[in-house]
Amino acid sequence: MTPPPGFEAHWDSGNDSIEIDKLKQKMAEEFGIKDLGNLRYFLGMEVARSKEGISVSKRKYTLDLLREIGMTRCKPTDTPVEVNNNLVESVDDIPVNKKRYQRLLGKLIYLSHTRLDISYAISLVSQFIQSPYVRHMEAVTQILRYLKSTPRKGLVFRKNDRRCIEAYTDSDWAGSVTDRKSTSRYCTFVWGNLVTWRSKKQGVVARSSAEAEYGAMNLGICEEIWLKKVLVDLHQESHHPMRLYYDNKATINIANNPIQHDRTKHVEIDRHFIKEKLDNGSICIPYVPSSQHIADVLTKGLPR
Known part of the structure; x- marks a missing residue:
């Protein structure tokens, strides 16, 4: 369908109630839509709002x-x-x-x-x-x-003053007992709220734990870069470096120190990609203890 005269579509968002009402009116004239108000229930998802945020x-x-x-x-x-x-x-x-x-x-x-x-x-x-x-x-x-x-468990998006993108990444070297491939896992937080997570088996068998770990770090960084681009499109750009939390100090040291090339020749592409992001200040890789590593819930069965 062609849009109504004078109607221009913009892939954007905002909080201008007058413009939102105008958009709803023009869309209703063309497509016969109905405003159902604030989202409460959709395809099995229950949405609740409070002063603290949205669940x-x-x-x-x-x-x-x-x-x-x-x-x-x-x-x-x-x-x-x-x-x-x-x-x-x-x-x-x-x-x-x-x-x-x-x-x-x-x-x-x-x-x-x-x-x-x-x-x-x-x-x-x-x-x-x-x-x-x-x-x-x-x-x-x-x-x-x-x-x-645990029928009530779900996601909670809280209001806060944190304006940064954070990710927790992890891998299990040769964790698959059937083909000995490693699995990369990450979960990302935007402004302190969990927004995406993924568990993906790597395409080839990793020859070392370093190869499996850099594959996981690479995947997490790419997700953070994508999220940053989304926020820029929404005019919510953050000038703080993105944080990638990891629980292996040796991997973090090698990522920051290119001299240790003998241990990482077989993962040069991933290592150079990570080093480039570290050098330009777009990302930092702080250490987090394994006991506080959120991505562990995607890596293994955990006790209560």
């Missing part, structure tokens, strides 16, 4: 899922996955209904869009979506039992 959860979606599969009275558990639980394929195990397994995973993947705490567990069981066995279904059941005890 997003899928409480009703979670309870409906448990009711649908008959687990409303199941025994709850404290964690979505057992510590050191490395699921593997096994021909000696009993296969389960493939369609039911896939349908449950589809619902859980959608739920994980607001639940960082179950992302690792879901990525673990998703590896066996084509040939699920009893032990894999038991791991899915553990996730559901965890949801029984």
Whole structure:
């Protein structure tokens, strides 16, 4: 459809209520839209506003899922996955209904869009979506039992004075027991609020822990650069250097010191990319203890 006369589209945002009303009126004239007011419920997401900020959860979606599969009275558990639980394929195990397994995973993947705490567990069981066995279904059941005890968990976006982009990155060198590939993981914060997270298996087998770690750092920096560009488009540019928290001092030292090239010849591209961002001051890499490393929730099964 062609826009109405005098209407110009701008991919922008703002808080000018008069201009917003004009936009709504012109859009209504052309497309017959209806203003439903502030967002409260959309596609299973519940949005609540308060003086502190905005919270997003899928409480009703979670309870409906448990009711649908008959687990409303199941025994709850404290964690979505057992510590050191490395699921593997096994021909000696009993296969389960493939369609039911896939349908449950589809619902859980959608739920994980607001639940960082179950992302690792879901990525673990998703590896066996084509040939699920009893032990894999038991791991899915553990996730559901965890949801029984935590239906209200979600995201909270608080008002604060922090105007910086932060990321926590981590990797598990040769963590996959099936192909020994490493997995890069990161979660990012904009102005102190969690906005994105990702767990991605690396394309090739890393020959050293340094290679796996620099791959993870590279992925986190790219995400921060993208977020910074988004904020510039929204006229919310921050002049503070972006922070990339990491829990390996040796990796941080090598990133800052190009002399140690013998240990990093096989990761020169990633190392030079990171060093360039350090040199121009757009990013800094502070150390964070493993006990305070938020990305660990995407790396392994953790105790309560």
